[in-house]
Amino acid sequence: MRSLSTLIALLCVVVVFGGLSLSSNAQLDPSFYRNTCPKVHSIVREVVREVSKKDPRMLASLDRLHFHDCFVQGCDASILLNNTNTILSEQQAFPNNNSIRGLDVINQIKTSVESACPNTVSCADILALASEISSRLAKGPDWKVPLGRRDGRTANRTAANENLPGPSFSLDRLKKAFGDQGLNTNDLVALSGAHTFGRASCSLFVDRLYNFNKTGKPDPTLDTNYLQQLRKICPNGGPGSTLANFDPTTPDILDENYFTNLRAKKGLLQSDQELFSTSGADTISIVNKFSSNQAASFESFEAAMIKMGNIGVLTGNRGEIRKHCNFVNQKSAELDLGSEESSEGMVSSI
Numbered sequence: 001m002r003s004l005s006t007l008i009a010l011l012c013v014v015v016v017f018g019g020l021s022l023s024s025n026a027q028l029d030p031s032f033y034r035n036t037c038p039k040v041h042s043i044v045r046e047v048v049r050e051v052s053k054k055d056p057r058m059l060a061s062l063d064r065l066h067f068h069d070c071f072v073q074g075c076d077a078s079i080l081l082n083n084t085n086t087i088l089s090e091q092q093a094f095p096n097n098n099s100i101r102g103l104d105v106i107n108q109i110k111t112s113v114e115s116a117c118p119n120t121v122s123c124a125d126i127l128a129l130a131s132e133i134s135s136r137l138a139k140g141p142d143w144k145v146p147l148g149r150r151d152g153r154t155a156n157r158t159a160a161n162e163n164l165p166g167p168s169f170s171l172d173r174l175k176k177a178f179g180d181q182g183l184n185t186n187d188l189v190a191l192s193g194a195h196t197f198g199r200a201s202c203s204l205f206v207d208r209l210y211n212f213n214k215t216g217k218p219d220p221t222l223d224t225n226y227l228q229q230l231r232k233i234c235p236n237g238g239p240g241s242t243l244a245n246f247d248p249t250t251p252d253i254l255d256e257n258y259f260t261n262l263r264a265k266k267g268l269l270q271s272d273q274e275l276f277s278t279s280g281a282d283t284i285s286i287v288n289k290f291s292s293n294q295a296a297s298f299e300s301f302e303a304a305m306i307k308m309g310n311i312g313v314l315t316g317n318r319g320e321i322r323k324h325c326n327f328v329n330q331k332s333a334e335l336d337l338g339s340e341e342s343s344e345g346m347v348s349s350i
Protein backbone atom coordinates (compact mmCIF):
# COMPACT_ATOMS: atom_id res chain seq x y z
CA MET A 1 0.00 0.00 0.00
CA ARG A 2 2.68 2.46 1.05
CA SER A 3 4.95 1.48 -1.81
CA LEU A 4 2.06 1.92 -4.23
CA SER A 5 1.40 5.48 -3.09
CA THR A 6 5.14 6.21 -3.24
CA LEU A 7 5.16 4.88 -6.77
CA ILE A 8 2.20 7.06 -7.69
CA ALA A 9 3.86 10.10 -6.13
CA LEU A 10 7.05 9.34 -8.02
CA LEU A 11 5.12 8.92 -11.26
CA CYS A 12 3.48 12.30 -10.73
CA VAL A 13 6.87 13.93 -10.25
CA VAL A 14 8.11 12.31 -13.46
CA VAL A 15 4.99 13.43 -15.30
CA VAL A 16 5.23 17.01 -14.04
CA PHE A 17 8.95 17.38 -14.67
CA GLY A 18 8.69 15.60 -18.00
CA GLY A 19 5.93 17.98 -18.97
CA LEU A 20 7.86 21.04 -17.82
CA SER A 21 11.01 20.13 -19.69
CA LEU A 22 8.97 19.39 -22.79
CA SER A 23 7.14 22.69 -22.76
CA SER A 24 10.20 24.79 -22.04
CA ASN A 25 12.75 23.18 -24.37
CA ALA A 26 10.76 21.44 -27.05
CA GLN A 27 11.87 22.28 -30.57
CA LEU A 28 10.10 21.41 -33.77
CA ASP A 29 11.61 18.46 -35.60
CA PRO A 30 11.01 17.25 -39.18
CA SER A 31 10.92 13.63 -37.96
CA PHE A 32 8.46 14.32 -35.14
CA TYR A 33 5.89 11.81 -36.50
CA ARG A 34 8.41 9.20 -37.68
CA ASN A 35 7.12 6.61 -35.24
CA THR A 36 3.61 7.86 -34.54
CA CYS A 37 2.41 8.75 -38.04
CA PRO A 38 5.01 7.95 -40.69
CA LYS A 39 2.47 8.32 -43.51
CA VAL A 40 1.43 11.88 -42.67
CA HIS A 41 3.43 13.45 -45.52
CA SER A 42 2.05 11.12 -48.17
CA ILE A 43 -1.52 11.51 -46.87
CA VAL A 44 -1.34 15.31 -47.04
CA ARG A 45 0.35 15.17 -50.46
CA GLU A 46 -2.33 12.90 -51.93
CA VAL A 47 -5.25 15.08 -50.83
CA VAL A 48 -3.55 18.30 -51.97
CA ARG A 49 -2.56 16.75 -55.30
CA GLU A 50 -6.11 15.48 -55.98
CA VAL A 51 -7.77 18.78 -55.08
CA SER A 52 -5.29 20.88 -57.06
CA LYS A 53 -5.89 18.86 -60.25
CA LYS A 54 -9.35 20.41 -60.43
CA ASP A 55 -8.45 23.67 -58.70
CA PRO A 56 -4.83 24.70 -59.32
CA ARG A 57 -5.33 27.93 -57.37
CA MET A 58 -5.77 25.86 -54.21
CA LEU A 59 -1.98 25.51 -53.91
CA ALA A 60 -1.69 29.27 -53.45
CA SER A 61 -4.68 29.36 -51.11
CA LEU A 62 -3.20 26.70 -48.81
CA ASP A 63 0.14 28.49 -48.71
CA ARG A 64 -1.60 31.69 -47.63
CA LEU A 65 -3.60 29.90 -44.92
CA HIS A 66 -0.39 28.94 -43.08
CA PHE A 67 0.82 32.57 -43.27
CA HIS A 68 -2.48 33.89 -41.90
CA ASP A 69 -2.32 31.31 -39.12
CA CYS A 70 1.26 32.10 -38.04
CA PHE A 71 0.88 35.91 -37.89
CA VAL A 72 -1.95 35.64 -35.34
CA GLN A 73 -0.88 34.32 -31.92
CA GLY A 74 1.57 31.98 -33.66
CA CYS A 75 1.18 28.86 -35.81
CA ASP A 76 -1.51 27.30 -33.62
CA ALA A 77 -4.27 26.70 -36.17
CA SER A 78 -6.31 29.49 -34.56
CA ILE A 79 -7.46 30.55 -38.03
CA LEU A 80 -9.33 27.26 -38.38
CA LEU A 81 -11.55 27.75 -35.32
CA ASN A 82 -15.17 28.51 -36.18
CA ASN A 83 -17.50 30.84 -34.35
CA THR A 84 -18.98 29.28 -31.21
CA ASN A 85 -20.26 30.61 -27.89
CA THR A 86 -16.68 31.11 -26.73
CA ILE A 87 -14.78 31.65 -29.98
CA LEU A 88 -14.91 34.77 -32.15
CA SER A 89 -13.51 33.29 -35.33
CA GLU A 90 -10.58 34.86 -37.17
CA GLN A 91 -12.19 33.72 -40.41
CA GLN A 92 -14.32 36.87 -40.46
CA ALA A 93 -11.44 39.23 -39.69
CA PHE A 94 -11.06 41.81 -42.45
CA PRO A 95 -8.03 40.21 -44.20
CA ASN A 96 -9.72 36.77 -44.13
CA ASN A 97 -13.43 37.34 -44.68
CA ASN A 98 -14.52 36.23 -48.17
CA SER A 99 -10.84 35.84 -48.95
CA ILE A 100 -9.21 32.79 -47.36
CA ARG A 101 -9.82 29.47 -49.10
CA GLY A 102 -9.03 25.85 -48.38
CA LEU A 103 -10.67 25.31 -44.96
CA ASP A 104 -12.59 22.36 -46.39
CA VAL A 105 -9.38 20.90 -47.86
CA ILE A 106 -7.70 21.06 -44.45
CA ASN A 107 -10.71 19.24 -42.96
CA GLN A 108 -10.45 16.59 -45.68
CA ILE A 109 -6.76 16.11 -44.88
CA LYS A 110 -7.49 15.95 -41.16
CA THR A 111 -10.12 13.24 -41.71
CA SER A 112 -7.66 11.08 -43.66
CA VAL A 113 -4.89 11.67 -41.14
CA GLU A 114 -7.19 10.85 -38.21
CA SER A 115 -8.18 7.53 -39.73
CA ALA A 116 -4.51 6.56 -40.18
CA CYS A 117 -3.20 7.93 -36.87
CA PRO A 118 -5.93 9.09 -34.47
CA ASN A 119 -5.29 11.94 -32.01
CA THR A 120 -1.70 12.39 -33.15
CA VAL A 121 -1.21 15.09 -35.78
CA SER A 122 -2.11 18.70 -35.01
CA CYS A 123 -4.06 20.94 -37.37
CA ALA A 124 -1.22 23.49 -37.11
CA ASP A 125 1.22 20.89 -38.48
CA ILE A 126 -1.22 20.00 -41.24
CA LEU A 127 -1.27 23.68 -42.27
CA ALA A 128 2.55 23.78 -42.32
CA LEU A 129 2.79 20.55 -44.31
CA ALA A 130 0.09 21.56 -46.77
CA SER A 131 1.91 24.82 -47.35
CA GLU A 132 5.22 23.11 -48.18
CA ILE A 133 3.57 20.47 -50.36
CA SER A 134 1.69 23.21 -52.21
CA SER A 135 4.93 25.03 -52.86
CA ARG A 136 6.49 21.83 -54.23
CA LEU A 137 3.49 20.98 -56.41
CA ALA A 138 3.61 24.53 -57.81
CA LYS A 139 7.21 23.81 -58.87
CA GLY A 140 8.49 26.10 -56.15
CA PRO A 141 10.92 25.65 -53.26
CA ASP A 142 10.85 22.57 -51.05
CA TRP A 143 12.09 22.11 -47.50
CA LYS A 144 11.88 19.71 -44.58
CA VAL A 145 8.99 20.98 -42.48
CA PRO A 146 9.80 21.12 -38.76
CA LEU A 147 6.88 19.46 -36.92
CA GLY A 148 5.49 19.02 -33.43
CA ARG A 149 3.22 22.07 -33.16
CA ARG A 150 0.12 21.70 -31.05
CA ASP A 151 -3.22 23.41 -31.55
CA GLY A 152 -4.35 26.42 -29.59
CA ARG A 153 -7.61 26.62 -27.70
CA THR A 154 -8.30 30.28 -28.52
CA ALA A 155 -8.68 32.58 -31.49
CA ASN A 156 -8.20 36.34 -31.64
CA ARG A 157 -10.03 38.27 -34.34
CA THR A 158 -8.62 41.59 -33.15
CA ALA A 159 -5.10 40.29 -33.58
CA ALA A 160 -6.00 39.00 -37.06
CA ASN A 161 -7.21 42.50 -37.98
CA GLU A 162 -4.14 44.16 -36.50
CA ASN A 163 -1.27 41.79 -37.38
CA LEU A 164 -1.98 40.82 -40.96
CA PRO A 165 -0.54 43.32 -43.46
CA GLY A 166 -2.86 45.08 -45.91
CA PRO A 167 -2.56 45.57 -49.68
CA SER A 168 -2.04 49.34 -49.38
CA PHE A 169 0.67 49.15 -46.76
CA SER A 170 3.74 51.33 -47.19
CA LEU A 171 7.15 49.70 -46.97
CA ASP A 172 7.55 50.99 -43.41
CA ARG A 173 4.31 49.37 -42.31
CA LEU A 174 5.23 46.10 -44.06
CA LYS A 175 8.58 46.05 -42.28
CA LYS A 176 6.86 46.78 -38.97
CA ALA A 177 4.27 43.99 -39.44
CA PHE A 178 7.00 41.46 -40.26
CA GLY A 179 9.39 42.81 -37.63
CA ASP A 180 6.69 42.35 -34.98
CA GLN A 181 6.76 38.64 -35.85
CA GLY A 182 10.55 38.41 -35.71
CA LEU A 183 10.94 38.46 -39.50
CA ASN A 184 13.51 40.73 -41.14
CA THR A 185 13.59 42.62 -44.44
CA ASN A 186 15.09 39.70 -46.35
CA ASP A 187 12.27 37.48 -45.04
CA LEU A 188 9.70 40.11 -46.04
CA VAL A 189 10.97 40.26 -49.63
CA ALA A 190 11.43 36.49 -49.94
CA LEU A 191 7.98 35.67 -48.56
CA SER A 192 6.28 38.35 -50.66
CA GLY A 193 7.50 36.19 -53.54
CA ALA A 194 4.50 33.97 -52.75
CA HIS A 195 2.58 36.58 -54.76
CA THR A 196 3.73 34.85 -57.90
CA PHE A 197 0.81 32.42 -57.76
CA GLY A 198 -2.82 32.74 -56.83
CA ARG A 199 -5.23 35.62 -57.37
CA ALA A 200 -6.32 38.89 -55.84
CA SER A 201 -9.72 40.58 -56.00
CA CYS A 202 -10.04 43.82 -57.94
CA SER A 203 -11.36 45.65 -54.86
CA LEU A 204 -7.94 45.34 -53.22
CA PHE A 205 -5.98 47.23 -55.88
CA VAL A 206 -8.56 49.02 -58.07
CA ASP A 207 -7.65 52.41 -56.58
CA ARG A 208 -4.24 52.02 -58.20
CA LEU A 209 -5.88 51.85 -61.62
CA TYR A 210 -8.13 54.93 -61.45
CA ASN A 211 -7.73 57.00 -58.32
CA PHE A 212 -4.51 56.31 -56.50
CA ASN A 213 -4.23 57.94 -53.10
CA LYS A 214 -7.19 60.19 -54.07
CA THR A 215 -5.21 61.87 -56.85
CA GLY A 216 -7.76 61.00 -59.56
CA LYS A 217 -4.89 59.37 -61.44
CA PRO A 218 -3.40 55.87 -61.59
CA ASP A 219 -0.45 54.84 -59.45
CA PRO A 220 2.63 56.29 -61.17
CA THR A 221 4.65 53.22 -60.18
CA LEU A 222 2.46 51.05 -62.44
CA ASP A 223 3.68 50.13 -65.95
CA THR A 224 1.29 51.68 -68.52
CA ASN A 225 0.72 48.52 -70.56
CA TYR A 226 0.09 46.52 -67.40
CA LEU A 227 -2.26 49.30 -66.27
CA GLN A 228 -4.35 48.88 -69.45
CA GLN A 229 -4.38 45.10 -68.98
CA LEU A 230 -5.59 45.43 -65.40
CA ARG A 231 -8.21 48.03 -66.31
CA LYS A 232 -9.79 45.48 -68.67
CA ILE A 233 -9.99 42.94 -65.88
CA CYS A 234 -11.20 45.49 -63.32
CA PRO A 235 -13.40 48.16 -64.93
CA ASN A 236 -13.96 51.32 -62.91
CA GLY A 237 -16.99 50.74 -60.70
CA GLY A 238 -17.11 47.06 -61.74
CA PRO A 239 -17.48 44.14 -59.34
CA GLY A 240 -14.78 44.19 -56.67
CA SER A 241 -14.83 40.41 -56.43
CA THR A 242 -13.42 39.81 -59.93
CA LEU A 243 -10.07 38.06 -59.69
CA ALA A 244 -6.75 38.92 -61.31
CA ASN A 245 -3.69 36.66 -61.42
CA PHE A 246 -0.76 37.89 -59.36
CA ASP A 247 1.52 36.74 -62.19
CA PRO A 248 0.10 37.21 -65.70
CA THR A 249 2.62 34.81 -67.33
CA THR A 250 2.72 31.73 -65.07
CA PRO A 251 -0.26 32.25 -62.74
CA ASP A 252 -0.05 28.91 -60.93
CA ILE A 253 3.71 28.42 -60.69
CA LEU A 254 5.80 29.50 -57.71
CA ASP A 255 8.77 30.97 -59.61
CA GLU A 256 10.92 34.11 -59.36
CA ASN A 257 8.73 36.01 -61.87
CA TYR A 258 7.39 38.06 -58.98
CA PHE A 259 10.72 39.83 -58.72
CA THR A 260 11.18 40.42 -62.44
CA ASN A 261 7.61 41.75 -62.49
CA LEU A 262 8.41 44.25 -59.73
CA ARG A 263 11.42 45.49 -61.70
CA ALA A 264 9.12 45.95 -64.71
CA LYS A 265 6.65 47.97 -62.57
CA LYS A 266 4.19 45.08 -62.73
CA GLY A 267 3.50 44.43 -59.06
CA LEU A 268 -0.22 43.81 -58.55
CA LEU A 269 -0.71 45.24 -55.07
CA GLN A 270 0.70 48.50 -53.82
CA SER A 271 2.38 46.47 -51.05
CA ASP A 272 4.16 44.46 -53.75
CA GLN A 273 5.45 47.42 -55.75
CA GLU A 274 6.54 49.26 -52.59
CA LEU A 275 9.38 46.75 -52.27
CA PHE A 276 10.94 48.12 -55.46
CA SER A 277 9.59 51.67 -55.86
CA THR A 278 10.41 53.17 -52.47
CA SER A 279 13.37 55.40 -53.20
CA GLY A 280 16.57 54.48 -51.41
CA ALA A 281 15.04 51.37 -49.85
CA ASP A 282 17.16 48.38 -48.86
CA THR A 283 14.58 46.09 -50.45
CA ILE A 284 15.58 47.18 -53.97
CA SER A 285 18.87 45.32 -54.00
CA ILE A 286 17.16 42.23 -52.58
CA VAL A 287 14.55 42.30 -55.36
CA ASN A 288 17.35 42.70 -57.91
CA LYS A 289 19.24 39.75 -56.47
CA PHE A 290 16.19 37.45 -56.32
CA SER A 291 15.09 38.33 -59.86
CA SER A 292 18.43 37.30 -61.33
CA ASN A 293 19.15 34.35 -59.08
CA GLN A 294 16.39 31.79 -58.61
CA ALA A 295 18.52 29.71 -56.25
CA ALA A 296 18.96 32.69 -53.94
CA SER A 297 15.24 33.51 -53.96
CA PHE A 298 14.31 29.87 -53.27
CA GLU A 299 16.87 29.52 -50.49
CA SER A 300 15.62 32.65 -48.76
CA PHE A 301 12.00 31.56 -49.22
CA GLU A 302 12.68 28.17 -47.63
CA ALA A 303 14.53 29.68 -44.68
CA ALA A 304 11.84 32.33 -44.17
CA MET A 305 9.01 29.79 -44.35
CA ILE A 306 10.73 27.73 -41.64
CA LYS A 307 11.22 30.89 -39.57
CA MET A 308 7.57 31.86 -40.07
CA GLY A 309 6.49 28.32 -39.18
CA ASN A 310 8.24 28.69 -35.83
CA ILE A 311 6.35 31.78 -34.71
CA GLY A 312 4.76 31.30 -31.30
CA VAL A 313 4.39 27.53 -31.60
CA LEU A 314 2.85 25.49 -28.80
CA THR A 315 4.90 22.39 -28.02
CA GLY A 316 5.24 19.74 -25.35
CA ASN A 317 2.05 19.65 -23.34
CA ARG A 318 0.79 23.12 -24.19
CA GLY A 319 -2.32 23.32 -26.32
CA GLU A 320 -3.85 20.12 -27.64
CA ILE A 321 -4.26 17.89 -30.68
CA ARG A 322 -7.65 18.91 -31.97
CA LYS A 323 -9.97 16.15 -33.14
CA HIS A 324 -11.77 18.50 -35.53
CA CYS A 325 -9.80 21.45 -36.84
CA ASN A 326 -12.76 23.84 -36.60
CA PHE A 327 -13.37 23.25 -32.89
CA VAL A 328 -11.40 22.93 -29.66
CA ASN A 329 -11.71 19.57 -27.92
CA GLN A 330 -14.40 19.15 -25.30
CA LYS A 331 -12.97 18.97 -21.81
CA SER A 332 -14.74 17.20 -18.97
CA ALA A 333 -15.78 19.43 -16.05
CA GLU A 334 -13.34 17.85 -13.60
CA LEU A 335 -10.35 18.47 -15.85
CA ASP A 336 -11.35 22.09 -16.16
CA LEU A 337 -10.91 22.46 -12.38
CA GLY A 338 -7.14 22.15 -12.70
CA SER A 339 -4.99 24.73 -14.39
CA GLU A 340 -4.81 24.26 -18.14
CA GLU A 341 -1.11 23.29 -18.13
CA SER A 342 -1.17 20.68 -15.38
CA SER A 343 -4.45 19.03 -16.34
CA GLU A 344 -3.27 18.64 -19.91
CA GLY A 345 0.09 17.40 -18.77
CA MET A 346 -1.57 14.61 -16.82
CA VAL A 347 -3.94 13.69 -19.65
CA SER A 348 -1.28 13.56 -22.33
CA SER A 349 1.14 11.59 -20.19
CA ILE A 350 -1.24 8.94 -18.87
Ligand code: HEM
Pocket residue numbers: 057059060061062063064067098099100101165166167168169174191192194195197198199200201204269271
Ligand atom coordinates in the same frame (compact mmCIF):
# COMPACT_ATOMS: atom_id res chain seq x y z
C1 HEM B 1 3.81 41.29 -47.48
C2 HEM B 1 2.59 41.50 -47.06
C3 HEM B 1 1.40 40.85 -47.69
C4 HEM B 1 0.26 41.47 -48.05
C5 HEM B 1 -0.05 42.95 -47.89
C6 HEM B 1 -0.59 40.48 -48.65
C7 HEM B 1 -1.86 40.72 -49.13
C8 HEM B 1 -2.58 39.85 -49.92
C9 HEM B 1 -3.83 40.15 -50.53
C10 HEM B 1 -4.58 41.45 -50.38
C11 HEM B 1 -4.21 39.06 -51.26
C12 HEM B 1 -5.46 38.91 -52.10
C13 HEM B 1 -6.62 38.45 -51.24
C14 HEM B 1 -7.94 38.46 -51.96
O1 HEM B 1 -8.04 38.84 -53.11
O2 HEM B 1 -8.95 38.07 -51.32
C15 HEM B 1 -3.19 38.07 -51.10
C16 HEM B 1 -3.19 36.84 -51.68
C17 HEM B 1 -2.21 35.89 -51.49
N1 HEM B 1 -1.17 35.98 -50.59
FE1 HEM B 1 -0.53 37.62 -49.64
N2 HEM B 1 0.05 39.28 -48.63
C18 HEM B 1 1.27 39.46 -48.05
C19 HEM B 1 2.20 38.48 -47.79
C20 HEM B 1 2.04 37.15 -48.13
C21 HEM B 1 2.88 36.08 -47.66
C22 HEM B 1 4.01 36.23 -46.65
C23 HEM B 1 2.41 34.94 -48.24
C24 HEM B 1 2.90 33.54 -48.10
C25 HEM B 1 4.08 33.19 -47.67
C26 HEM B 1 1.32 35.31 -49.09
C27 HEM B 1 0.62 34.46 -49.89
C28 HEM B 1 -0.46 34.83 -50.67
C29 HEM B 1 -1.03 33.97 -51.69
C30 HEM B 1 -0.48 32.62 -52.12
C31 HEM B 1 -2.15 34.64 -52.19
C32 HEM B 1 -3.14 34.12 -53.24
C33 HEM B 1 -4.19 33.31 -52.53
C34 HEM B 1 -5.26 32.70 -53.41
O3 HEM B 1 -5.24 32.82 -54.63
O4 HEM B 1 -6.18 32.09 -52.82
N3 HEM B 1 1.08 36.65 -48.96
N4 HEM B 1 -2.22 38.57 -50.25
Ligand SMILES: *[C@@H]1O[C@H](CO)[C@@H](O)[C@H](O)[C@H]1NC(C)=O
Pocket residue numbers: 082083091103326
Ligand atom coordinates in the same frame (compact mmCIF):
# COMPACT_ATOMS: atom_id res chain seq x y z
C1 LIG C 1 -16.74 26.49 -40.16
O1 LIG C 1 -17.01 27.74 -40.76
C2 LIG C 1 -16.86 27.75 -42.16
C3 LIG C 1 -17.11 29.18 -42.63
O2 LIG C 1 -16.26 30.07 -42.04
C4 LIG C 1 -17.84 26.81 -42.80
O3 LIG C 1 -17.61 26.76 -44.20
C5 LIG C 1 -17.63 25.42 -42.23
O4 LIG C 1 -18.62 24.56 -42.73
C6 LIG C 1 -17.69 25.45 -40.71
N1 LIG C 1 -17.31 24.12 -40.24
C7 LIG C 1 -18.13 23.37 -39.54
C8 LIG C 1 -17.63 21.99 -39.20
O5 LIG C 1 -19.24 23.73 -39.21
Ligand SMILES: *[C@@H]1O[C@H](CO)[C@@H](O)[C@H](O)[C@H]1NC(C)=O
Pocket residue numbers: 092093097098
Ligand atom coordinates in the same frame (compact mmCIF):
# COMPACT_ATOMS: atom_id res chain seq x y z
C1 LIG D 1 -18.06 38.83 -43.67
O1 LIG D 1 -18.62 38.75 -44.96
C2 LIG D 1 -20.01 38.50 -44.96
C3 LIG D 1 -20.46 38.21 -46.38
O2 LIG D 1 -20.04 39.19 -47.28
C4 LIG D 1 -20.71 39.72 -44.36
O3 LIG D 1 -22.12 39.53 -44.35
C5 LIG D 1 -20.22 39.89 -42.94
O4 LIG D 1 -20.75 41.07 -42.38
C6 LIG D 1 -18.67 39.98 -42.90
N1 LIG D 1 -18.27 39.88 -41.53
C7 LIG D 1 -17.54 40.83 -40.94
C8 LIG D 1 -17.21 40.59 -39.51
O5 LIG D 1 -17.13 41.81 -41.52
Ligand SMILES: *[C@@H]1O[C@H](CO)[C@@H](O)[C@H](O)[C@H]1NC(C)=O
Pocket residue numbers: 156158159162
Ligand atom coordinates in the same frame (compact mmCIF):
# COMPACT_ATOMS: atom_id res chain seq x y z
C1 LIG E 1 -5.95 39.71 -28.88
O1 LIG E 1 -5.07 40.47 -29.66
C2 LIG E 1 -4.99 41.83 -29.26
C3 LIG E 1 -4.19 42.57 -30.33
O2 LIG E 1 -2.99 41.92 -30.55
C4 LIG E 1 -4.39 41.92 -27.87
O3 LIG E 1 -4.29 43.26 -27.46
C5 LIG E 1 -5.26 41.14 -26.93
O4 LIG E 1 -4.66 41.08 -25.65
C6 LIG E 1 -5.49 39.70 -27.41
N1 LIG E 1 -6.49 39.07 -26.60
C7 LIG E 1 -6.23 37.96 -25.91
C8 LIG E 1 -7.36 37.41 -25.10
O5 LIG E 1 -5.15 37.40 -25.94
Ligand SMILES: *[C@@H]1O[C@H](CO)[C@@H](O)[C@H](O)[C@H]1NC(C)=O
Pocket residue numbers: 213
Ligand atom coordinates in the same frame (compact mmCIF):
# COMPACT_ATOMS: atom_id res chain seq x y z
C1 LIG F 1 -0.60 59.88 -50.45
O1 LIG F 1 -0.92 61.24 -50.21
C2 LIG F 1 -0.41 61.77 -48.99
C3 LIG F 1 -0.95 63.17 -48.79
O2 LIG F 1 -1.30 63.77 -49.99
C4 LIG F 1 1.12 61.74 -49.04
O3 LIG F 1 1.67 62.24 -47.86
C5 LIG F 1 1.56 60.29 -49.23
O4 LIG F 1 2.97 60.21 -49.35
C6 LIG F 1 0.92 59.69 -50.47
N1 LIG F 1 1.22 58.27 -50.52
C7 LIG F 1 1.75 57.70 -51.60
C8 LIG F 1 2.02 56.22 -51.50
O5 LIG F 1 2.00 58.26 -52.63
